[in-house]
Amino acid sequence: MSGFFGNIVNQAMNALGAEAQQKLGGSFSELLQGQGLQALVQQAENAGLADKVRSWIGNGENLPISAAEIRNLLTDQQLEAFVSRTGIPASVILPALAEFLPTAVDQHTTSNPA
Numbered sequence: 001m002s003g004f005f006g007n008i009v010n011q012a013m014n015a016l017g018a019e020a021q022q023k024l025g026g027s028f029s030e031l032l033q034g035q036g037l038q039a040l041v042q043q044a045e046n047a048g049l050a051d052k053v054r055s056w057i058g059n060g061e062n063l064p065i066s067a068a069e070i071r072n073l074l075t076d077q078q079l080e081a082f083v084s085r086t087g088i089p090a091s092v093i094l095p096a097l098a099e100f101l102p103t104a105v106d107q108h109t110t111s112n113p114a
Contacts (some may be wrong), residue, residue, distance in 0.1 A: 032108045040073070040105070046071045056105035065102060067094035 030060055032040070037057075044053035049072070055063040071079070082093050 032105065037105070037108070042075055043075070049073055052102075054103070056102045057109045058106070059100055059110065062102040065098050066097045070094050070101065072080045 006011075008067070041050065041053055041057075044050045047069070049069055051067065052063040052065050052069070053073070067071070068097065074082075079090055079093070082097070083090055088096075098113060
């Protein structure tokens with residue numbers, strides 16, 4: 001993420017500290033466990049974002065996603081769970097997810113092929 005907004009997100013993530021970053025990373029893992037990835041792909045189809053999410057699976061280029069698209073992708077319950085588990089406000093989580101979720105899915109599916 002670049003530009004002014006990207007700098008703000010990076011500063012916010014750095015300010016959160018290692019513990020909050022670990023919690024956010026753990027929440028990524030929980031989102032992708034079991035049927036989580038399949039549910040995420042289904043949600044992406046419903047939100048019109050299937051091409052982006054599928055690009056993250058396995059090898060190849062990961063298409064970018066915006067914070068607004070992440071908000072459309074996730075259910076209210078999923079977002080609330082991220083906020084609850086991490087203590088990070090949604091206004092910080094959404095841009096962070098946009099930045100890190102494509103890589104997390106990519107790494108998960110590369111190391112755990114279906």
